Amino acid sequence: MNTQEAKEILLLYRGTIDNSDPQFRAALDYAKSDPGLGQWLREQTNCYDTIRAKLRGIEPPPGLSEKIVRRRPIPFPRDWSRIGQLAAAILISVSVTALLMKWSEGRHRPVAGAQEILVTGEVLDLTCYIAYNLSGPGHAKCARDCIRSGLPAGIKTQDGKVYLLTGEAGHSINAEVADYAAKTITIKGRQTVRDGFAQLQVEEIRKL
Amino acid sequence: MSADLEFENLVKLYYGDLYRFGLSLTGNETDAADLTQETFYIWANKGHQLQKAASVKSWLFTTLHREFLKTCRRRNRFSNESIDERTEDLPNVPADCAERADSRTLLRILGEITEDFRAPLVLYYMEDLSYKEIADVLALPLGTVQSRIARAKIQLLRRLTETNLPLEEAK
Numbered sequence: 001m002n003t004q005e006a007k008e009i010l011l012l013y014r015g016t017i018d019n020s021d022p023q024f025r026a027a028l029d030y031a032k033s034d035p036g037l038g039q040w041l042r043e044q045t046n047c048y049d050t051i052r053a054k055l056r057g058i059e060p061p062p063g064l065s066e067k068i069v070r071r072r073p074i075p076f077p078r079d080w081s082r083i084g085q086l087a088a089a090i091l092i093s094v095s096v097t098a099l100l101m102k103w104s105e106g107r108h109r110p111v112a113g114a115q116e117i118l119v120t121g122e123v124l125d126l127t128c129y130i131a132y133n134l135s136g137p138g139h140a141k142c143a144r145d146c147i148r149s150g151l152p153a154g155i156k157t158q159d160g161k162v163y164l165l166t167g168e169a170g171h172s173i174n175a176e177v178a179d180y181a182a183k184t185i186t187i188k189g190r191q192t193v194r195d196g197f198a199q200l201q202v203e204e205i206r207k208l
Numbered sequence: 209m210s211a212d213l214e215f216e217n218l219v220k221l222y223y224g225d226l227y228r229f230g231l232s233l234t235g236n237e238t239d240a241a242d243l244t245q246e247t248f249y250i251w252a253n254k255g256h257q258l259q260k261a262a263s264v265k266s267w268l269f270t271t272l273h274r275e276f277l278k279t280c281r282r283r284n285r286f287s288n289e290s291i292d293e294r295t296e297d298l299p300n301v302p303a304d305c306a307e308r309a310d311s312r313t314l315l316r317i318l319g320e321i322t323e324d325f326r327a328p329l330v331l332y333y334m335e336d337l338s339y340k341e342i343a344d345v346l347a348l349p350l351g352t353v354q355s356r357i358a359r360a361k362i363q364l365l366r367r368l369t370e371t372n373l374p375l376e377e378a379k
Contacts, residue, residue: 011358017336047365050306051314052333058311060227064241068219068248 003037006030010041014048114190119200121157123147123180126164129154140182147178155187155200163191163200173202180207219248222265225335226272232330233276235319243279247272269335269345273327280323305369317367325360332357 009027018024031037125146128134134142135156147153153165153174165187167173188204226247230240250271258267309317318326331342343353 008358011361012332012339012354014332017338021339047306048333051364054306054309054311054314055228055232055330055334058228058231058315060224060244061237061241064227064244065219065223068223068245069216071245071249072215073249073252 001026001030003030003034006034006037007040010037011044013041013045015045114192114201116188116203117191117200118186118188119155119157119163120184120186121155122182122184123165123177124154124156124162125181126152126154126162129156129162135182137182143181144178147174147181150174153177153181155185161198163198165189166199166201168201176202176205180205183207215248215252218251218264222268223248225265226268228334229269229330230272230276232315232318232334233273233323233327234279235315239279243272243275246275250275265335266337266341266345269331269337270347273345276327305365309368309371313371314368317364317371320367321360321363325356325363328353328356329360329364332361 006027009023010031012018013024013028028041031041122135123143124135125143127146128139128142150172151174154162155165156162165173165177167176186206187200187202188206189200189202192199192201223244226244227240230243231237234240234243247268251268255264255267258264318330321329327346328342328348331337331345335342337345339350339354342357343350346353348356
């Protein structure tokens with residue numbers, strides 16, 4: 001190593017921070033044996049320290065750190081399993097909401113366009129009637145109990161047509177017709193058909 | 209420690225260094241403050257991805273430098289000029305040349321140095337980063353970083369010397 005080579009290496013030497021860097025050791029050792037290089041090194045190290053101190057002495061504008069802290073964004077955790085769970089939850093929630101809305105829409109569909117009719121016939125509990133063909137006075141008690149307990153009620157006309165009895169949207173008609181189980185009555189109501197099944201939304205009950 | 213407190217401590221610890229680095233790169237106080245804010249904004253969103261806590265400082269400087277380069281590209285200010293390729297003579301620097309320059313003069317002279325050379329030089333002077341860390345921050349090979357620092361330093365010292373000399377001597 002000669003003086004010029006040592007100088008080129010030591011041009012990058014900053015002091016303590018670079019002492020552990022092996023590239024500088026040989027050049028520093030060489031500088032110890034060359035008074036001229038040693039003097040140059042001291043001057044350049046002083047110059048480095050001065051420039052560093054002046055640059056580091058620059059103060060940031062007042063309030064900058066507070067501004068940064070104040071405007072900190074809320075971090076969104078990028079945990080993909082959690083994101084997957086969240087997406088699934090959103091999907092389920094949206095699906096359930098859509099189904100509920102559709103169901104609710106169906107429930108509240110007005111029957112204003114439905115035909116108003118008078119129907120005379122026997123009040124049935126539809127479960128026993130459809131499943132076991134039970135009706136008539138001999139089945140009155142069972143029919144009354146079934147209707148009171150919430151099982152669907154119906155009315156069968158003299159010509160054999162059966163209607164499911166319903167109340168206004170959201171209201172059960174069971175309590176009002178249970179006492180007429182197996183009896184013949186006339187009901188004024190609005191007729192609708194859903195999927196081929198006749199329904200009668202009860203508006204008025206006339207006991208014969 | 210809560211995330212808020214951790215973030216606040218991190219800001220207190222590094223915002224000054226980042227601001228000075230930004231100021232040296234841009235030469236503009238507003239741009240430097242914006243870059244500093246942007247860096248911490250990115251940290252708040254992506255910092256949790258960093259595996260080694262010890263690399264936080266390097267990560268912040270890398271991010272600020274990257275954002276600076278993006279800004280340069282957006283503004284089309286990215287200079288293609290480079291420091292003269294010829295070998296620079298090592299200057300004989302008067303012992304007091306840096307003493308007589310204030311920080312504003314230093315920043316002005318730094319601003320005259322091409323960005324490719326300025327960033328490594330600023331990190332060399334201002335931050336306690338090893339050469340390997342500087343290379344990592346700038347995503348450059350170690351040899352390139354050292355070469356750029358050496359050439360930029362020679363240019364800085366030469367301009368500093370010329371700035372401090374009386375007019376007739378500078379000629």
